[in-house]
Amino acid sequence: MPIVVPNDGIPAHARRLASEPVRRADLALAFSESGASSVEVLVEGKTFYPPMLADVASATSSVHINQFGFRPGVVGDAFAEALVAKAAEGVPVRLVVDRQGSDPEGGSQAFYERLTGAGVEVCVVRATKARSAVGPLGGGGAAAWNLRGLGHIDHRKVAVIDGRIGWVGGAGIEDHFEDGRFHDLFVRVEGPVVAQLQLVFVAGFRWLGGPIAAADVDVLFPELEGGADPVPAVVLHNAPGSYRPITDAIARVLDEATTTLDVVNPYVTDRRMIRRIEQAARRGVRVRLFVPANANNWACAAAQQFHHATLLDAGVRILEYPTMLHAKAFVRDGEELLAGTCNLEAWSLRRFFEIDLGIRSARVAAQFDERFAAPAEDVSTPGRPLSGGKERARAAAFALVSPLL
The missing domain is CATH 3.30.870.10 (Endonuclease Chain A)
Structure with missing residues (x-):
């Protein structure tokens, strides 16, 4: 059964997720329609990567990215540099990546060691490993059985900046989305619907053992205005289970x-x-x-x-x-x-x-x-x-x- 979270109850639900162990069943979040103060469709990496990087550069309170494919290259290195710079400023930077899509413990290991060494907290979905470490990458977490997670790859591509700006699309942070080989898009939103994206990220990060203090929730979920003419919008999230x-x-x-x-x-x-x-x-x-x-x-x-x-x-x-x-x-x-x-x-x-x-x-x-x-x-x-x-x-x-x- 899904967990129905009313829009005015999102911060309270986030505090619970920050304070208690998160189970896979807690990821089945159901939202009612919210609103966006702005919506923009951006096509091709050469169009959506620059404003996404600009949003990261403007962050003052948090940068959250959930990305299936985040690998070294021209585009990946530009994002890594931006995330490292934010972490150096003291802005919390949290990242969820998929093992298959990003290979953080294989071919991309040096790339991710640079990120974690700079203070970026990285959690990995390991859907092809029967046993895997729990907690942030490089944190030395003990291995645990992952049988219920097998086959459930994390294919999401999301960025949430300061809890105020959200990005959802089909492209990885990879060169072939920027140089014309792959044709894709992102949708950039602002307004109350961003809180739904933020809660999905918080739930997934905590499920993977990533730390978020309950005292930090208010910063992650600022008051958001729908604008004079809000656009009806809702976040839909398939997590493993019967709720899709x-x-x-x-x-x-x-x-x-x-x-x-x-x-x-x-x-x-x-x-x-x-x-x-x-x-x-x-x-x-x-x-x-x-x-x-x-x-x-x-x-x-x-x-x-x-x-x-x-x-x-x-x-x-x-x-x-x-x-x-x-x-x-x-x-x-x-x-x-x-x-x-x-x-x-x-x-x-x-x-x-x-x-x-x-x-x-x-x-x-x-x-x-x-x-x-x-x-x-x-x-x-x-x-x-x-x-x-x-x-x-x-x-x-x-x-x-x-x-x-």
Whole structure:
């Protein structure tokens, strides 16, 4: 069962998490709709990394980053330098990374030793290790069994600055998101909804053994104004277990679309979600499905292409982006945007840690179309049904095992 946290009860809940041991069940947080005083959709690393770094540089009370892929490189080194500088100023810097995505104890070890040596507190999700250390990286925590955590990779990409600014998107802190090889986006928000992002971070950091004093909670959760015309917004967070609000929200968006539906995703293999996209088109919704022309996961690409003929027959416009389209977003009827980290495949929908922002705003939906969808459509090529027998047989085989991909 989820833990329902009212918006006015977020600081009190954070104090409890800071004061008591946090179990995995405590990560299933359910929020009601809040508001954002500003929302901005930023496309491509060259567009979103500079303001994200500027926000880090402006931090005065805390920098919290939860990142699947944070590795050394031009981009990673720039962020490391910014985090080290903040820690040197005495600003608490806390970081949660995934072992598979960031490799902090392998190829990236020297990179992370620099961070921890400078005072950055780093906690690691080790979803592929049966036994793993508990507590911050380099802290010498005792090893414990991690059987219930196996397979539950942390795929989230979030930054929270001073409890006032939030970033949610699909990109890692890695060079291929900045140099054009991967096409992605981030959504930057300010206002009361940022408190929900902050609580998700606090819960995860504490679950991994990271220290946060109850006395520091008030600093982490400042009073936030919604502005003169707040945008309705909510944080949706899939944690391992039966409560999967992002999965439910995606299904609802697909089912409730009446006029237009944009689906942007690199890995579209879940049969139930694909069926929903097909049904939307068959009831007259104008559906655009944006996918990469050459996905970096060839098995998922083959499984997805198995469904192209059915989707095209239903009236779905499949648009294949020329480089590795990696963004994950859904826009319903030009009035609702769901964007974040969740892919349309079994691991994201049911097993991984994922996080999305749900935003109800025609203005934000129009901004998404102007900055992402319309330019992507201009350079994309139409998807096609598979033709050759060998090609179809291969795709059918991968579609059959898609729940395992």
